Amino acid sequence: MATPSDGKATDDDMFKIIKTSTNALGPRRARLALPGRRAIETPHYLGLTSRGIIPHVSQDNFESLMDVSGVYIALEDFIERAPQKVPAILKFARQRPVDPLRRFVALPDETLLVVGARRTPPLAAPAANSNTNTSVAISTAIGFKTLKAEDYAEDVELLKPDVVIGLGDIPYERALSSKRIEKAVDRQIQWLKDHVTSRQQVEAEDGTSCKLFAALLPVSCANQQYYIECLTGEARDDIHGLAVYDLETLSDLPESLSDLPRMGFNDSKTPHDILRNVALGIDVHAVPILTIASEAGIALDFDLSRQDRSSGILPLGIDMWLTGHATDLGPLAKGCTCYACTDHHRAYLQHLLNAKEMLAWVLLQVHNHAVMDRFFAAIRQSIDRGTFDADAEVFARAYEPQLPAQTGSGPRLRGYQYRSDHAGETKKNPKAYDAFTKLDTPDTVGTPDEAEVAALTGSIRPAEVK
Amino acid sequence: MPSAQPPDPMPPKPSALTFNLLARCSTTKARASLLTLPHGEVKLPIFMPVATQASLKGLTPKQLEDTGCGLCLNNTYHLGLKPGQKVLDAVGGAHKLQGWKGNILTDSGGFQMVSLLHLATVTEAGVEFLSPHDKSPMLLTPEHSISLQNSIGSDIIMQLDDVIATTSPDNARIKEATDRSVRWLDRCIAAHKNPESQNLFCIIQGGLDLDLRRQCCIEMVARDTPGIAIGGLSGGEAKDAYCKVVSTCTDMLPAGKPRYVMGVGYPEDLVVSVALGADMFDCVWPTRTARFGNAVTDFGVLNLRHASYAEDFRPVEEGCGCKICLPKDKGGLGVTRAFVYHTAAKETVGAHLLSMHNVFYQLGLMGRIRQAILEDRYPEFLKAYFQKLYAGEKSKYPDWAIGALKEVGVDLLQG
Numbered sequence A: 001m002a003t004p005s006d007g008k009a010t011d012d013d014m015f016k017i018i019k020t021s022t023n024a025l026g027p028r029r030a031r032l033a034l035p036g037r038r039a040i041e042t043p044h045y046l047g048l049t050s051r052g053i054i055p056h057v058s059q060d061n062f063e064s065l066m067d068v069s070g071v072y073i074a075l076e077d078f079i080e081r082a083p084q085k086v087p088a089i090l091k092f093a094r095q096r097p098v099d100p101l102r103r104f105v106a107l108p109d110e111t112l113l114v115v116g117a118r119r120t121p122p123l124a125a126p127a128a129n130s131n132t133n134t135s136v137a138i139s140t141a142i143g144f145k146t147l148k149a150e151d152y153a154e155d156v157e158l159l160k161p162d163v164v165i166g167l168g169d170i171p172y173e174r175a176l177s178s179k180r181i182e183k184a185v186d187r188q189i190q191w192l193k194d195h196v197t198s199r200q201q202v203e204a205e206d207g208t209s210c211k212l213f214a215a216l217l218p219v220s221c222a223n224q225q226y227y228i229e230c231l232t233g234e235a236r237d238d239i240h241g242l243a244v245y246d247l248e249t250l251s252d253l254p255e256s257l258s259d260l261p262r263m264g265f266n267d268s269k270t271p272h273d274i275l276r277n278v279a280l281g282i283d284v285h286a287v288p289i290l291t292i293a294s295e296a297g298i299a300l301d302f303d304l305s306r307q308d309r310s311s312g313i314l315p316l317g318i319d320m321w322l323t324g325h326a327t328d329l330g331p332l333a334k335g336c337t338c339y340a341c342t343d344h345h346r347a348y349l350q351h352l353l354n355a356k357e358m359l360a361w362v363l364l365q366v367h368n369h370a371v372m373d374r375f376f377a378a379i380r381q382s383i384d385r386g387t388f389d390a391d392a393e394v395f396a397r398a399y400e401p402q403l404p405a406q407t408g409s410g411p412r413l414r415g416y417q418y419r420s421d422h423a424g425e426t427k428k429n430p431k432a433y434d435a436f437t438k439l440d441t442p443d444t445v446g447t448p449d450e451a452e453v454a455a456l457t458g459s460i461r462p463a464e465v466k
Numbered sequence B: 001m002p003s004a005q006p007p008d009p010m011p012p013k014p015s016a017l018t019f020n021l022l023a024r025c026s027t028t029k030a031r032a033s034l035l036t037l038p039h040g041e042v043k044l045p046i047f048m049p050v051a052t053q054a055s056l057k058g059l060t061p062k063q064l065e066d067t068g069c070g071l072c073l074n075n076t077y078h079l080g081l082k083p084g085q086k087v088l089d090a091v092g093g094a095h096k097l098q099g100w101k102g103n104i105l106t107d108s109g110g111f112q113m114v115s116l117l118h119l120a121t122v123t124e125a126g127v128e129f130l131s132p133h134d135k136s137p138m139l140l141t142p143e144h145s146i147s148l149q150n151s152i153g154s155d156i157i158m159q160l161d162d163v164i165a166t167t168s169p170d171n172a173r174i175k176e177a178t179d180r181s182v183r184w185l186d187r188c189i190a191a192h193k194n195p196e197s198q199n200l201f202c203i204i205q206g207g208l209d210l211d212l213r214r215q216c217c218i219e220m221v222a223r224d225t226p227g228i229a230i231g232g233l234s235g236g237e238a239k240d241a242y243c244k245v246v247s248t249c250t251d252m253l254p255a256g257k258p259r260y261v262m263g264v265g266y267p268e269d270l271v272v273s274v275a276l277g278a279d280m281f282d283c284v285w286p287t288r289t290a291r292f293g294n295a296v297t298d299f300g301v302l303n304l305r306h307a308s309y310a311e312d313f314r315p316v317e318e319g320c321g322c323k324i325c326l327p328k329d330k331g332g333l334g335v336t337r338a339f340v341y342h343t344a345a346k347e348t349v350g351a352h353l354l355s356m357h358n359v360f361y362q363l364g365l366m367g368r369i370r371q372a373i374l375e376d377r378y379p380e381f382l383k384a385y386f387q388k389l390y391a392g393e394k395s396k397y398p399d400w401a402i403g404a405l406k407e408v409g410v411d412l413l414q415g
Helices: A059-065 A088-095 A100-105 A149-159 A178-206 A222-232 A247-252 A271-279 A289-295 A339-343 A346-354 A359-385 A388-398 A450-455 B061-066 B076-091 B094-098 B142-152 B171-191 B210-222 B239-252 B267-275 B285-291 B337-343 B348-374 B378-389 B399-407
Strands: A015-019 A029-032 A040-042 A044-048 A070-074 A112-116 A135-140 A143-148 A163-165 A211-215 A241-244 A262-264 A284-286 A298-300 A317-319 B018-024 B031-037 B040-044 B046-049 B071-075 B103-107 B120-122 B127-130 B137-140 B156-158 B199-204 B227-230 B259-261 B280-283 B294-297 B300-303
Touching: A029 A359, A040 A044, A044 A289, A044 A359, A059 A359, A059 B061, A088 A100, A088 A149, A088 B337, A100 A112, A100 A149, A100 B337, A135 A149, A143 A149, A149 A178, A178 A211, A178 A222, A241 A247, A271 A284, A271 A359, A271 A388, A289 A298, A289 A359, A298 A359, A339 A359, A339 B061, A346 A359, A346 B076, A346 B094, A359 A388, A359 B348, B018 B348, B031 B348, B040 B046, B040 B348, B046 B071, B046 B348, B061 B348, B071 B076, B076 B094, B076 B103, B076 B142, B094 B103, B103 B142, B137 B142, B142 B156, B142 B171, B171 B199, B171 B210, B199 B210, B210 B239, B227 B239, B239 B259, B239 B267, B239 B399, B267 B280, B267 B348, B267 B378, B267 B399, B285 B294, B285 B348, B294 B348, B337 B348, B348 B378
Parallel strands: A044 A070, A044 A284, A070 A112, A112 A163, A163 A211, A211 A241, A241 A262, A262 A284, B046 B280, B071 B103, B103 B156, B156 B199, B199 B227, B227 B259, B259 B280
Antiparallel strands: A015 A029, A029 A040, A135 A143, A298 A317, B018 B031, B031 B040, B120 B127, B127 B137, B294 B300
């Protein structure tokens, strides 16, 4: 919150560490509070958006059926024809400079908006389309494009999210050679400095700017030493948090950066991964498993504080496709109080999936996010109690290591979910319709046959072959 | 005409509705009424959105309720296949299945004869069709249609009728289908197990042959069902022929029962059909067209997938009171056309947003129609509606609408 002395919120106001572990690497409790937004108790998670909304969750449902405190939005979802054509969202931001990103995606005032360049998880660019000294490869609705570092800095400041993740030279899906790390370090330093300079101009003009989180390379701090020195040195006052892409980076994080909030963008695929991240001190977590599970037809069902350990190793979720649910009027997960579990039941979910109705994914998103809300609430309580390590250990033994396998089909694949690697690939989505074939029986239109009519009282039954 | 004659005199038939006629337009045949069904009152005239498979295309029952809907459709044919009768019985019907507190109307499955014609063959016994699952031949009889609708537990159930395309050139076949529909109504009435809790509506057939329609009306009315539907329309016939059929039928129908024209949903068709004396309508169009990125407005249909909307920062429809269009400071979301463009056909949310707007629009239109009838200014409403829709260009008004409304005393081109 703003202090009277300088009119600017200080880092201390924004991020307050409530409890930290004795060793440098360990779970911690904190509060992330940005002006005008709901304060977020950490550890917590961010909802992950696609084109500005959490997939399948319209904004009214987001507001009334969910309790998501913050979301992550990728700039690449909005800028397909840039720079040749100024993206609509930037024109919107120039016309309506008050909170433009929030107004454009129509999310509530209290929701924390975090913007980065790439989606989470991102679609890795083809080798031929790699990052350069001045740009990164992005995936847009019309294919892979490049995003210039200077354009990124300018665009995100114009959109005024609450938090912006500095552009990172992250080589998704590829290992960094030592030579490549050297190059990446140089780029990170340059991009960060340029972004800070660009922000200073914006701030001079309208007095506000969003919080800048520096992207760390997915290697240890020792391996990106010059960049870390820049962060602890000249750039220290210009950054408000860190974006972590690999847990290795936390292993030797310098003490002078420890009071900054850490957002984790490493690909956590299970709640076990989330607990590992928490254990190493990630504060805010990007968790792709929510939408992945929902689209697979899986209702998550895990709980850090579950006492009942009698029934052997528990599954992390329930496959709602299974026909066994067809007449089950129980909630998706026992004891869950979300809208999907209180107003609906397994039988409806099973029917919706089976009938390929979009509402299935809506209800699963509502439920799965509620499960994640409770999971993080339990994590925070566990840290408060000082029992986190023990609780995480019990959890690891109690639950299966992976989510149940997907058995039914999900929504149509969208362009951001796969990459075409060569010409002539088969279609990713099967054809929804086939030509109907005519019933091959003679025309039987005629006067009623009394006996025939009298015989027909039963159910839809196989017609007699004529 | 049908061999089976209804007993005469008829004992009063059980019914699970009350129908109160509140007002009649002093010029046209439009009516405003209140229909009380087992799951609550609904105001007529009404548009009923179609939740084919027990779900309104991505919207929660709560969102559907928020659009003002108190009566929606389910499809017997689809629910009979998925989740199937056994599941419906075990769950306790479609209301429980989908968590819907309002009313449900189910069609009989008869319309699939037209829409899936090359899949189906009609005999006196029923409709033969190929199972969409394994292509094995199946048979849907009037008895089974009613049995399924009893299991669904819908508040209004429809008789199985022999539907053929109104555009069919085969007059003998049309006559046969009409007579058969009457015979099938008798079988449906006999098979109906819950007349105290579910209202069986008959369906007037007869193609575009007005005499046949009149005869069918006499036969069907004599069977004294709680409500009456006019079926077999909306299958590609000329609009003026459609209007003549509706108007001919409403002249024959008792004033004290609701009249439902099946499969109609374009706004122009709604405002004209109400003037011709119809009360209830259903159509998949508003939600289907939403999935194609189309928004229904007083100014016509906007295709928001068109690039011209990419930078259009106005609401979907200026002045609309739906959650999507209402600005933030009035409790809405303040979604712009540009955002719909950004998500239409790319995220399911794009379809959800437009479905909400379009359903709200259709229900709101019926509400405005009703208010105009109650205040006896429906002719003025009609003129203003067409004026806005065609931006004042009377030369663009469709001839069928001008003609049909002239028949009921409204000259769209005057004033």
